[in-house]
Amino acid sequence: MSVSLVQQFLRRVGWRHEVLCLVRRWRLFLLIGIGIYAFALVLSRIFGLLPVAFTPLTLAVLPAATLLLAWLSYRRPHATDAARLADSQLATHDLFLTSSLIGSSLGSYQDLVLQAAEQKASGVLPQKVVPFHWQRDTLRIGAALALLVAAVCLLPQWDPFGLHQRQRQLGEQRERLKEIAKATQVRAALLEQKRTGEQTDAAKEAMANLEKAFKDSQPNDKAGTLARLNQQQKVLGQLWKQLSEEKLKNGLNVPPPSQNFGVADPAKTDQLRNDLQKGDVSSANRELDDLKKKAEELAAAQDPVAREKLRQELMDRIQSLKDTLDQQANSQAVDADLQRALEQLAMSGAPSLSRESLKGLHDSLKLTQDELQQLAKAMADMKNIEEMLKALQMAKALHNLKPLDGQEFVKFGDIKGYCSFCEGQCKSLCLSSNVSLGMGMNAGYGYGPRPYGDENSKTDFHPEKAASLLQPGRMLMEWKTREVSDSGAAREDYLRAVQDVRQQASEAIVQEQIPPGYQAAIKRYFDTLHNDATATPQP
Numbered sequence: 001m002s003v004s005l006v007q008q009f010l011r012r013v014g015w016r017h018e019v020l021c022l023v024r025r026w027r028l029f030l031l032i033g034i035g036i037y038a039f040a041l042v043l044s045r046i047f048g049l050l051p052v053a054f055t056p057l058t059l060a061v062l063p064a065a066t067l068l069l070a071w072l073s074y075r076r077p078h079a080t081d082a083a084r085l086a087d088s089q090l091a092t093h094d095l096f097l098t099s100s101l102i103g104s105s106l107g108s109y110q111d112l113v114l115q116a117a118e119q120k121a122s123g124v125l126p127q128k129v130v131p132f133h134w135q136r137d138t139l140r141i142g143a144a145l146a147l148l149v150a151a152v153c154l155l156p157q158w159d160p161f162g163l164h165q166r167q168r169q170l171g172e173q174r175e176r177l178k179e180i181a182k183a184t185q186v187r188a189a190l191l192e193q194k195r196t197g198e199q200t201d202a203a204k205e206a207m208a209n210l211e212k213a214f215k216d217s218q219p220n221d222k223a224g225t226l227a228r229l230n231q232q233q234k235v236l237g238q239l240w241k242q243l244s245e246e247k248l249k250n251g252l253n254v255p256p257p258s259q260n261f262g263v264a265d266p267a268k269t270d271q272l273r274n275d276l277q278k279g280d281v282s283s284a285n286r287e288l289d290d291l292k293k294k295a296e297e298l299a300a301a302q303d304p305v306a307r308e309k310l311r312q313e314l315m316d317r318i319q320s321l322k323d324t325l326d327q328q329a330n331s332q333a334v335d336a337d338l339q340r341a342l343e344q345l346a347m348s349g350a351p352s353l354s355r356e357s358l359k360g361l362h363d364s365l366k367l368t369q370d371e372l373q374q375l376a377k378a379m380a381d382m383k384n385i386e387e388m389l390k391a392l393q394m395a396k397a398l399h400n401l402k403p404l405d406g407q408e409f410v411k412f413g414d415i416k417g418y419c420s421f422c423e424g425q426c427k428s429l430c431l432s433s434n435v436s437l438g439m440g441m442n443a444g445y446g447y448g449p450r451p452y453g454d455e456n457s458k459t460d461f462h463p464e465k466a467a468s469l470l471q472p473g474r475m476l477m478e479w480k481t482r483e484v485s486d487s488g489a490a491r492e493d494y495l496r497a498v499q500d501v502r503q504q505a506s507e508a509i510v511q512e513q514i515p516p517g518y519q520a521a522i523k524r525y526f527d528t529l530h531n532d533a534t535a536t537p538q539p
Helices: 002-045 056-073 079-090 095-104 110-122 135-154 163-194 198-215 222-253 266-277 282-300 304-328 332-347 351-401 415-433 489-510 516-528
Strands: none
Touching: 002 056, 002 079, 002 135, 056 135, 079 095, 163 332, 163 351, 198 222, 198 351, 198 415, 222 351, 266 282, 266 304, 282 304, 282 351, 304 332, 332 351, 351 415, 489 516
């Protein structure tokens, strides 16, 4: 029983001693951490040598980090250390050390030692053996932490060597690279949706319907054939108008080309320009493939001089390609892709942003190739629609001379064959019967004789010119009325206009035509407008 009492006393002393040793080690590490933190704060705020941002949150991490470090490096005391400490503080001449080791010794004096140790431990508290005076150290550490908090909050940021400014610029460039990469991803997703071939499918469907209208023509149903041809002409006219408006819109939004003399290969530029005029984008795709290979060489290059030379060559070639495509393709999307590529290439000069910017450059060039493929399909669709309109006009002209017969169109397999057949029939009928065909497809005289006589014959007509003012005159009369608009018409026009403007604003934000600072305000403005799906129908 007495052994357990002594061991309990020593266990309590040992636990208190262990906690005290851990607290002292933590105090040591905390003081060292405070000194290192203060030194780093001075280097960052006064000299601007460290790019680390010091905040009260980082200061709060300091006690937790030092406590963890103290616990990991702490060496636990031995069981006999508590007995030696008790003997030292109570002056018992190794009484507790002997009692802690008496279990492994031989002799008849064990009971006497244990009784003496029990009597000594019964009236002693562990606090007397292991005292802990924490007030002074706590005040010192608290004052040091308070001074650090005041320094973090009040010490101004100086930058005598410009290191913080360069870090801010790198941070802004990194954020800009993320925005450009996100814009490229958004545009690629939109292009993937358009790649389903809506316009191409519409052109193919219109061509199939036109061929069906030709082959279904009946000589005894002249009015029905003419109605079907007029309907096809209306559909083709709408498709052609839609493509023309989109091309004009893209052309008006493209910025003027920059002056960049003496940096491009004239022969290659002329070849590229001639191919684009013909609707062929193969030369542009080859140039883009070559640019992607050059970008890979730039990423693998280690010599700074060689890297700068490759980067300047890429910059000149991309700028030359951008100017040529701006003049010939008139595509706002292609111009935006190449502009992003130029911006990413310009950021590749920073070593920390080189890899990320060159990867974004490769993605932008690939997206440009996809845009050119989509543009080539649109140009091919427009050319096919123009050929269909020409064939349809010739067919209507032939139908006015004689009713169309669908059996005559069976042997022709494409629109060019239909157009050539109708044109040949019109020529032969006009020359054989002296019938005027009216307006033709090209400039010059049409087929057949003049409908109003010979132009060289003399008449009593005298050309005269009215004597008018060379400046605008005054207003003679002004009429103002107040009326009520038709029910539903104004609302439908308003909703349609709001939807169009909202879509144009979304496209402008995606294509980075609007500065980032205005984008959130523009989005909030359009969110406040009406977003009704349908309007009230007119009575």
